[in-house]
Amino acid sequence: MMKPFAIAGVQMKVSATQSNVEMMKVKLDILMNLYPWVEMVVFSELCGFGPLTHTAQEIPGPFDLEMQKMAKKHGIWLLPGSIFEKRGAEIYNTATVYNPEGEVVTRYSKMFPFFPYEVGISPGKEFCVFDVPEVGKFGVSICYDMWFPETTRTLAVMGAEVILHPTLTGTIDRDIELAIARASAATNQCYFIDINGLESGGSGRSIICGPDGRVIYQAGTIEELIPLELNMEKVKRSRELGVLRLGQPLKSFRDHIGDFTIYQNGAQHPYLESLGPLKKPDRVSELRDLKLQEKTLDRMDHNIDYKRNAE
Structure with a gap:
């Protein structure tokens, strides 16, 4: 028996220099x-005001009020x-x-802010799931969170049947994220709703994956x-009988957790500690020059020691 629920994603142009709130309302x-x-309607990460931190505002605030009005006006769940x-x-964020x-x-x-690029943003500490009565349990994650499978798995363990995932990706790793979205849906046997923006809000290619x-x-x-009607029973069937009636990853995780x-x-993590600091990579030429300088200094120190010993 189908248990439908209709979700729409909005993939829209996002400006970094002016508010996008009025255009969100139009869309x-x-x-x-x-x-x-x-x-239910989902927009992309940082859609309202763009990706610059000087637009930060307190919550609750004016944006909150505008979105409350829009949700009530249309009688919808709104993210x-x-x-x-x-x-x-x-x-x-x-x-x-x-x-x-x-x-x-x-x-x-x-x-997981996109360190070391998303400078100045503090990480949140609490996972987020909520119930849509008579429909199911939903989880929320944002952009770079998806690169850490523990985050999506935790939401699934908390019961999330649909992961709502606003994102802002305009970089060349978007193809990788599309693969992660599919893998996240399969390994957690859930719907994965990944909505990206355009221009300052990303390079589009939003993706919706099934369980x-x-x-x-x-x-x-x-x-x-992007309006779609989801069959929530597919999640329950997948988790009961397996992905394509094969692997049952959530049950296996439970039994070996x-x-x-x-x-x-x-717990100690010596290998992770050995990877060095979390910082932007330097230019290859700069690294090469730095190594040459270190070798030169080593030679100079060696020569000084040699001369001292000779004297």
Whole structure:
């Protein structure tokens, strides 16, 4: 028996120099006029104000109020991407979920900022799942979080059947992320909704994957409204009988979860410590010059020691 739920992604152009909020509202009005059967809408990461930290604002605030109004106006669940949030002296990358009454259901702050590039952003510390009554449990992650399989697995272990994943990727690793999205869906036997922006908001190619890891839809590199009806029973069937009636990764993880002592508090990780600091790579020529300088200094020290010994 099909248990449908309609989710739409909005892949839109994002400006880094001016607010995108009014255009988000226009896109949402158009979407709901064309597809009034949609029950949840997801925008891309940092869609509201772009990727510059000087746009950070306190939450709750004006953006919160605007999104509450839009959720209530259309009677939908709404995840309007994320914004940079001022929280005391720190800045977080925070997404908020609103219900059809316009109420704040939950907030999530990105646990893995894109270090060392997303400079000045503090990582969140709490995972985020929420219930859509009579539908299922949903989890939220943001962009770079997906590169750490422990984050998506934790959401699945907490019961998430759908992962909502706003992202902002305009770099050459987008192909890799598309593969990660498919793998995340398959290994966690869930729907994975990855919505990217355009221009300052990313290079598009949003992707929606089903609990068997197959691509339900992949967008191109233009503005798109992506309405899809998901069959929530497919998640339950996959988790009961296996991915394509084969592997049952969540059950296997459950039955061997005690073996992962590497994650216990106080565990030592000498190999990880040996990888060096988390920083942007230098130019190859600079590294080469640095090594030459080190060799030259070593020779000079050797020559000085030789002369001293000779005297």
